[in-house]
Amino acid sequence: xxxxxxxxxxxxxxxxxxxxxxxxxxxxxxxxxxxxxxxxxxxxxxxxxxxxxxxxxxxxxxxxxxxxxxxxxxxxxxxxxxxxxxxxxxxxxxxxxxxxxxxxxxxxxxxxxxxxxxxxxxxxxxxxxxxxxxxxxxxxxxxxxxxxxxxxxxxxxxxxxxxxxxxxxxxxxxxxxxxxxxxxxxxxxxxxxxxxxxxxxxxxxxxxxxxxxxxxxxxxxxxxxxxxxxxxxxxxxxxxxxxxxxxxxxxxxxxxxxxxxxxxxxxxxxxxxxxxxxxxxxxxxxxxxxxxxxxxxxxxxxxxxxxxxxxxxxxxxxxxxxxxxxxxxxxxxxxxxxxx
Amino acid sequence: xxxxxxxxxxxxxxxxxxxxxxxxxxxxxxxxxxxxxxxxxxxxxxxxxxxxxxxxxxxxxxxxxxxxxxxxxxxxxxxxxxxxxxxxxxxxxxxxxxxxxxxxxxxxxxxxxxxxxxxxxxxxxxxxxxxxxxxxxxxxxxxxxxxxxxxxxxxxxxxxxxxxxxxxxxxxxxxxxxxxxxxxxxxxxxxxxxxxxxxxxxxxxxxxxxxxxxxxxxxxxxxxxxxxxxxxxxxxxxxxxxxxxxxxxxxxxxxxxxxxxxxxxxxxxxxxxxxxxxxxxxxxxxxxxxxxxxxxxxxxxxxxxxxxxxxxxxxxxxxxxxxxxxxxxxxxxxxxxxxxxxxxxxxxxxxxxx
Numbered sequence: 001x002x003x004x005x006x007x008x009x010x011x012x013x014x015x016x017x018x019x020x021x022x023x024x025x026x027x028x029x030x031x032x033x034x035x036x037x038x039x040x041x042x043x044x045x046x047x048x049x050x051x052x053x054x055x056x057x058x059x060x061x062x063x064x065x066x067x068x069x070x071x072x073x074x075x076x077x078x079x080x081x082x083x084x085x086x087x088x089x090x091x092x093x094x095x096x097x098x099x100x101x102x103x104x105x106x107x108x109x110x111x112x113x114x115x116x117x118x119x120x121x122x123x124x125x126x127x128x129x130x131x132x133x134x135x136x137x138x139x140x141x142x143x144x145x146x147x148x149x150x151x152x153x154x155x156x157x158x159x160x161x162x163x164x165x166x167x168x169x170x171x172x173x174x175x176x177x178x179x180x181x182x183x184x185x186x187x188x189x190x191x192x193x194x195x196x197x198x199x200x201x202x203x204x205x206x207x208x209x210x211x212x213x214x215x216x217x218x219x220x221x222x223x224x225x226x227x228x229x230x231x232x233x234x235x236x237x238x239x240x241x242x243x244x245x246x247x248x249x250x251x252x253x254x255x256x257x258x259x260x261x262x263x264x265x266x267x268x269x270x271x272x273x274x275x276x277x278x279x280x281x282x283x284x285x286x287x288x289x290x291x292x293x294x295x296x297x298x299x300x301x302x303x304x305x306x307x308x309x310x311x312x313x314x315x316x317x318x319x320x321x322x323x324x325x326x327x328x329x330x331x332x333x334x335x336x337x338x339x340x
Numbered sequence: 341x342x343x344x345x346x347x348x349x350x351x352x353x354x355x356x357x358x359x360x361x362x363x364x365x366x367x368x369x370x371x372x373x374x375x376x377x378x379x380x381x382x383x384x385x386x387x388x389x390x391x392x393x394x395x396x397x398x399x400x401x402x403x404x405x406x407x408x409x410x411x412x413x414x415x416x417x418x419x420x421x422x423x424x425x426x427x428x429x430x431x432x433x434x435x436x437x438x439x440x441x442x443x444x445x446x447x448x449x450x451x452x453x454x455x456x457x458x459x460x461x462x463x464x465x466x467x468x469x470x471x472x473x474x475x476x477x478x479x480x481x482x483x484x485x486x487x488x489x490x491x492x493x494x495x496x497x498x499x500x501x502x503x504x505x506x507x508x509x510x511x512x513x514x515x516x517x518x519x520x521x522x523x524x525x526x527x528x529x530x531x532x533x534x535x536x537x538x539x540x541x542x543x544x545x546x547x548x549x550x551x552x553x554x555x556x557x558x559x560x561x562x563x564x565x566x567x568x569x570x571x572x573x574x575x576x577x578x579x580x581x582x583x584x585x586x587x588x589x590x591x592x593x594x595x596x597x598x599x600x601x602x603x604x605x606x607x608x609x610x611x612x613x614x615x616x617x618x619x620x621x622x623x624x625x626x627x628x629x630x631x632x633x634x635x636x637x638x639x640x641x642x643x644x645x646x647x648x649x650x651x652x653x654x655x656x657x658x659x660x661x662x663x664x665x666x667x668x669x670x671x672x673x674x675x676x677x678x679x680x681x682x683x684x685x686x687x688x689x690x691x692x693x694x
Contacts, residue, residue: 070471070474123673125416126613127613127673129416130665131665133665134661134662134664134666134669135666137665138661141654141661141662142659144651144655145655149651261478261602264475265475268471310489313482313485314479317475317476317479318479320475320479321464325467
């Protein structure tokens with residue numbers, strides 16, 4: 001029993017979220033079916049959007065865990081992978097194009113390790129952050145120079161038409177985008193695969209060892225350089241999946257690299273070192289953003305005579321800021337103790 | 341440098357603690373300042389002043405400001421352009437709504453209000469550290485971006501959200517020609533650099549550096565983290581605010597909200613990383629590097645004789661730019677200022693090996 005309580009205490013954010021969900025579902029039901037349908041629709045839409053954010057945030061977390069690098073280039077990687085797939089798919093069948101894009105991302109990971117991480121080993125976090133910014137600028141330019149800078153499409157064959165569920169329960173039912181539903185299940189599968197990879201395979205265990213302590217891992221014979229290549233490749237793979245899903249939703253174009261700016265607060269909210277954190281953070285940000293847009297955005301627009309809402313530009317960041325004040329290491333981040 | 345400092349003895353504490361203890365350094369600095377006030381206005385063309393020297397000087401102010409926060413106090417900030425925006429919009433609204441106000445006062449007020457906002461957004465730094473703080477400062481950036489883009493009062497109800505400025509009137513001096521603008525900016529740069537240099541040598545500066553090196557240890561020896569961190573945020577934002585007001589009024593003339601977006605923040609951060617964290621001269625180097633490089637990159641394809649499309653050109657530009665940043669970091673992570681220091685040290689004993 002103490003164990004269970006301990007676990008509960010460790011995972012209080014999940015509990016909190018679940019409670020919020022329950023309260024959120026029950027309260028409006030009491031208030032009337034019509035509003036609750038709308039409420040649920042906003043909630044589900046937020047959850048789906050959140051899943052997509054966590055897809056990009058996963059890439060941040062993976063790299064930060066294994067190499068302590070805050071990878072600003074994740075957005076550029078998403079853009080590059082999506083561009084490569086979209087352009088290759090014009091000449092090859094889609095599965096082949098995806099595999100080729102994956103190959104490119106692995107090659108990219110190898111180059112990053114060789115040309116950037118190795119010379120910069122043991123530098124401060126700020127320097128490494130800058131280096132990934134450099135990579136990001138380079139990759140944005142390179143990707144568009146090689147693959148072109150128009151808007152391209154990726155057709156994954158996802159169903160585009162929304163479906164309506166629960167028409168009997170609520171007035172008019174709830175509108176759900178099938179595309180988002182597929183995307184959400186893809187993310188769930190990806191997270192499952194990644195956790196299996198991290199928990200069950202030798203490479204995964206090596207990755208976790210490196211994340212725990214670089215020096216100790218090296219001293220028991222784990223090759224750091226190869227681990228970094230692997231982890232950047234995995235991040236490249238995640239970027240590819242994110243690029244496919246986002247790209248088929250929004251079209252493959254430069255603005256895709258800005259998705260990373262959305263995912264940044266998600267990764268921070270969940271705690272930079274935690275994969276479940278990225279997921280939960282994504283859900284919180286997604287739901288929060290949708291609700292803020294629907295309720296707070298209109299209120300703000302009325303009070304301040306605003307030009308449109310646009311509240312989603314900063315809401316996630318301010319939410320994270322407020323949250324970090326309570327829990328400076330994010331939801332599931334490692335609590336560290338400063339010693340002199 | 342090429343000169344020796346033999347025979348320069350200090351007999352008083354004040355002589356020992358002066359800003360430039362070596363006589364030759366002093367004379368060189370005086371010559372540099374004098375020539376930039378007297379010779380540059382005569383020699384430089386209007387184009388060079390407008391496209392090269394003025395943006396360089398203004399960005400130097402922003403870089404010094406951010407360097408105080410990141411380089412001296414160790415608080416990574418990705419929101420400096422937001423505070424520049426505060427300065428620019430406060431200056432715009434002041435000149436619009438209180439036209440009789442002198443530009444000098446406007447400049448001080450825009451710096452001051454940026455400092456106040458900076459303190460507000462600096463409060464989380466007392467609890468959040470490192471990369472988490474960097475993302476928290478992005479909150480400032482995006483929130484301020486939004487405020488200026490959406491709240492119509494700040495842009496005086498202009499339909500497109502862009503604003504344009506009136507000519508600058510300062511102490512009866514109409515700053516209109518590029519030379520006038522240059523002299524104004526140069527004066528501000530000189531004053532603010534001197535102030536920052538002395539600030540970093542004072543008690544406050546030492547408190548900042550102690551906080552940067554290890555905040556817990558600093559607290560133990562009696563540095564108050566609240567005052568140290570918040571004063572760094574205040575001073576840094578003051579510089580950013582002044583730089584923003586100058587950037588808007590002197591360099592741009594008219595601007596849209598995107599002028600103070602996150603890419604500007606990143607550019608200022610690049611300046612201090614490439615120039616050298618925790619170094620005044622590094623801020624100058626970094627700003628010069630970031631102003632000159634895009635211009636050079638723009639010229640190169642034409643010089644070599646390759647005709648590229650505009651889109652291709654900008655892609656090549658960002659490729660080279662990104663590559664150079666990584667290259668610079670790999671060669672010298674401590675920035676151009678470190679290279680400068682090494683060069684000076686080598687030249688001091690040149691041509692002898694030691």
